[in-house]
Ligand SMILES: Nc1ncnc2c1ncn2[C@@H]1O[C@H](COP(=O)(O)OP(=O)(O)OP(=O)(O)O)[C@@H](O)[C@H]1O
């Protein structure tokens with residue numbers, strides 16, 4: 578088990594983690610890339626286990642491993658009791674794992690930093706931002722004051738660094754604030770009390786606020802709860818914008834269709850293990866996902882996420898070569914030759 582102090586010590590030794598804003602676009606950076614996707618890793622979970630209870634033990638999470646890369650949106654899916662919230666809490670630092678390891682990648686030193694037992698507030702200093710289900714913005718302040726308030730309590734050195742990473746032409750904190758309000762489509766509502774904002778606007782304000790501290794990974798717990806359909810669309814556009822700036826997002830939500838529309842990759846949990854992992858078009862073809870999550874949505878999602886042309890061609894070739902039996906086999910095992918999907922126990 579890694580000691581809290583040694584975790585922090587090693588993180589501090591390496592000083593500042595690189596900015597999430599520019600990391601993915603920096604061609605000069607000597608990048609260690611993920612073997613499978615060619616992307617820069619951000620966080621890695623290895624063999625995570627969480628057991629609750631002493632006499633009557635509940636294995637909430639049973640040894641899961643995954644990695645999230647820079648600038649990708651990953652959806653964490655699963656039915657009730659699958660272990661989503663527990664996984665999420667371990668990543669954010671709200672819950673200590675019973676076993677396994679969580680590490681953050683420092684792209685400046687190209688080293689993995691263990692953060693397994695680092696609490697939430699210290700993870701935040703290293704760019705892991707946790708957005709709880711209920712937006713935690715200050716209701717009595719205006720939209721603008723919510724952002725300026727955070728800037729005021731930051732040291733001028735940290736704020737300057739953040740502004741430079743975001744946009745080197747920014748001069749004042751007011752400029753930074755206005756620029757974030759514009760990015761998140763809140764400028765028109767800048768002097769409105771937050772209590773008067775809609776659920777979606779509050780969510781956007783919360784993300785804008787997280788941007789002040791250069792996030793690398795935003796963990797979003799049910800971001801679409803209490804957000805209407807047009808609001809979900811606007812939030813989705815924002816998330817993509819954020820992703821395109823090199824920030825990674827991990828989303829847990831019960832709106833499976835909305836998550837699949839948004840994410841680059843999804844991880845499907847069942848009984849505390851990763852049952853399937855892959856791109857949305859692959860995930861919607863996993864029978865357990867169809868059975869347990871999609872139900873009536875299956876047909877429309879299969880149409881929405883057709884198999885890519887090269888997969889179709891591959892499938893036709895397989896059919897010609899191996900005959901009918903092989904093609905039936907392929908339909909139930911989307912792993913086939915894919916590099917990203919992993920399906921177990923179907
Ligand atoms: N504090 C706890 N004490 C005991 N058991 C727990 C605790 N938290 C979670 N569990 C159990 O762990 C399992 C996974 O729970 P978790 O909350 O992670 O599921 P989930 O995928 O988030 O489900 P949901 O979709 O219902 O929110 C469940 O069986 C749950 O009862």
Ligand SMILES: [Mg+2]
Pocket residue numbers: 661662663
């Ligand atoms: Mg949950």
